[in-house]
Amino acid sequence: MNEDLYWIGIDIANGLLSGTMLGGYYAVISIGLALNFGVMRQVNLAHGDWLIVAAYLAVAFLGIANVSPFWTLAGVIPVMYGVGWLIQRVLLARVSVQAAERRGMAPSIGLMSPLLVTFGMSIVIGQGLLALFDANAQAIRNDLSYAAVRLGEDLSVSTLRLVFFVIAVAMLIAVQTFLNTTHAGRAIRAAADDPEVAALMGMHPARVHAVASGISLATAGVAGVMIGMSRSFQPFDGPTFLLVAFGVVILGGLGSMTGALVGGVILGITQVLSGTYFGPSAQLVGGYILILLVLAVKPQGLFSK
Amino acid sequence: MAASRPAKVTAAAPAAAAVPLLSIVGLSAWYGELRAIWDVSLDIHAGDVLAIIGANGAGKSTLLKSITGLMNRGAAAHTRGRVELGGRRLDALDTGQIVDAGVTLVPEGRRLFARMSVEDNLLAGAFLPRVRPLAQRRLAEMYRLFPKLAERRLQVVSQMSGGEQQMVAIARALMSQPRLVLFDELSLGLAPAVVDDIYRKVAEIHAQGTTCVIVEQDMKRALAVANRVCVMLEGAIVLEGTPATLSEAQITAAYFGTER
Numbered sequence: 001m002n003e004d005l006y007w008i009g010i011d012i013a014n015g016l017l018s019g020t021m022l023g024g025y026y027a028v029i030s031i032g033l034a035l036n037f038g039v040m041r042q043v044n045l046a047h048g049d050w051l052i053v054a055a056y057l058a059v060a061f062l063g064i065a066n067v068s069p070f071w072t073l074a075g076v077i078p079v080m081y082g083v084g085w086l087i088q089r090v091l092l093a094r095v096s097v098q099a100a101e102r103r104g105m106a107p108s109i110g111l112m113s114p115l116l117v118t119f120g121m122s123i124v125i126g127q128g129l130l131a132l133f134d135a136n137a138q139a140i141r142n143d144l145s146y147a148a149v150r151l152g153e154d155l156s157v158s159t160l161r162l163v164f165f166v167i168a169v170a171m172l173i174a175v176q177t178f179l180n181t182t183h184a185g186r187a188i189r190a191a192a193d194d195p196e197v198a199a200l201m202g203m204h205p206a207r208v209h210a211v212a213s214g215i216s217l218a219t220a221g222v223a224g225v226m227i228g229m230s231r232s233f234q235p236f237d238g239p240t241f242l243l244v245a246f247g248v249v250i251l252g253g254l255g256s257m258t259g260a261l262v263g264g265v266i267l268g269i270t271q272v273l274s275g276t277y278f279g280p281s282a283q284l285v286g287g288y289i290l291i292l293l294v295l296a297v298k299p300q301g302l303f304s305k
Numbered sequence: 306m307a308a309s310r311p312a313k314v315t316a317a318a319p320a321a322a323a324v325p326l327l328s329i330v331g332l333s334a335w336y337g338e339l340r341a342i343w344d345v346s347l348d349i350h351a352g353d354v355l356a357i358i359g360a361n362g363a364g365k366s367t368l369l370k371s372i373t374g375l376m377n378r379g380a381a382a383h384t385r386g387r388v389e390l391g392g393r394r395l396d397a398l399d400t401g402q403i404v405d406a407g408v409t410l411v412p413e414g415r416r417l418f419a420r421m422s423v424e425d426n427l428l429a430g431a432f433l434p435r436v437r438p439l440a441q442r443r444l445a446e447m448y449r450l451f452p453k454l455a456e457r458r459l460q461v462v463s464q465m466s467g468g469e470q471q472m473v474a475i476a477r478a479l480m481s482q483p484r485l486v487l488f489d490e491l492s493l494g495l496a497p498a499v500v501d502d503i504y505r506k507v508a509e510i511h512a513q514g515t516t517c518v519i520v521e522q523d524m525k526r527a528l529a530v531a532n533r534v535c536v537m538l539e540g541a542i543v544l545e546g547t548p549a550t551l552s553e554a555q556i557t558a559a560y561f562g563t564e565r
Contacts (some may be wrong), residue, residue: 104337186421187443190429193418196375200410202401202433202481227307
């Protein structure tokens with residue numbers, strides 16, 4: 001009897017622990033989406049595909065230089081920042097609310113069209129990756145995949161997930177600090193709130209949005225490398241991760257970094273515990289049931305004010 | 306709108322030869338197809354407190370938005386005419402450049418960044434590269450001007466009273482060290498005691514050498530602080546002068562567009 005209790009305790013402790021670690025990884029996957037929506041009221045349906053692009057980018061970098069996968073971040077982050085900046089400036093800015101207004105169209109067109117454009121972008125990215133690479137699954141080999149940190153006799157945590165969790169927390173703190181304490185960060189928040197008044201402060205909402213989009217994809221770059229290091233991936237895997245990101249954002253509320261982490265952790269724990277008690281196939285279902293419940297009870301997210 | 310506009314009556318002799326700080330010549334503005342301002346010409350001199358009064362829809366806010374470039378929005382809104390600040394054309398510049406040149410607007414309804422703290426709102430006002438190095442000094446000056454804001458510097462502005470929010474809006478605009486501040490509907494929605502307080506602050510700001518334009522529906526308040534008044538009706542300036550030279554009856558008639 002006592003042993004049963006012990007194992008139940010261990011199961012739950014393991015679930016909480018690995019769920020929390022998984023949550024950090026989920027948070028990194030979602031920050032970009034949350035930032036995009038929080039700042040530009042723009043739902044980026046290609047977000048998941050950009051994660052996969054980053055993973056392929058890391059593979060490409062590793063093809064050139066045989067280094068630890070973590071070093072690829074040094075290349076992936078700036079490239080993804082540049083891509084984010086560019087697509088906002090040359091593509092998405094042209095279909096924004098302000099752009100619609102300038103052309104004498106209803107603002108609602110400016111709300112809808114980025115949705116269509118990023119949906120199209122998602123298709124183009126998937127097909128592009130298929131053409132550039134192939135349909136075979138890729139993975140970023142690393143030494144940490146099978147390592148674990150033992151916390152007790154029957155309690156351990158994957159080293160890779162632990163490293164990801166630390167990176168996630170560091171990243172969330174960095175992004176939040178940037179938003180709170182720098183002129184550029186304040187401009188991002190101001191332009192999100194009221195672009196017209198932001199212009200009165202001397203901010204250029206279009207430029208500010210480009211920076212925000214760059215940061216958003218830079219975080220997606222980190223997430224993409226994490227994805228590549230923890231599992232295999234294929235050109236059309238993006239939408240799966242988009243769903244995860246949406247889940248996290250729904251749970252945590254938009255535009256808050258703490259919300260992303262807490263949302264990620266709750267989703268992670270729910271998935272791992274569902275998997276433990278109802279079998280591996282219940283993992284995803286458990287997560288979605290939670291998301292549906294939150295949508296039904298508190299549609300503005302658990303942590304939004 | 307009527308095809309012919311009411312003619313402007315100027316009650317005071319034009320101000321002595323001095324070069325105006327802001328000069329507006331033949332300014333018109335449209336929202337889409339709808340013309341909201343008709344050929345407005347107006348000089349604002351350094352040290353003025355100019356009150357612009359008029360009924361709802363008279364074009365007062367549109368005039369302020371036109372000066373600050375907020376009406377340059379392609380098909381949605383545009384302007385025509387000249388606006389010069391100390392001889393420099395403003396009408397071709399974007400809003401950020403106009404604010405950088407020294408004209409700023411305290412918008413109607415305050416329009417604070419609602420989720421930010423008092424201090425973040427003020428620092429947002431110091432975004433321009435010219436102002437950034439002075440941000441902390443300006444912040445201290447604003448807290449001296451509005452001690453109440455210093456006490457609440459970390460409070461989120463959406464939790465503050467209307468009067469306090471108006472103070473934040475004014476301080477935020479002043480962060481950029483403007484030469485000319487345009488106040489849109491300064492007293493709207495505020496309790497009379499709070500309005501007294503706000504107007505005292507405006508007097509202080511003016512005393513420190515900032516030129517002020519106040520758009521106001523409360524005629525008596527405006528006349529009490531202004532050294533010049535203009536009345537707008539249906540998108541045009543129909544009466545201009547000084548509070549001393551204009552009678553209340555004249556202003557009322559212009560305000561409502563009734564026969565004198």
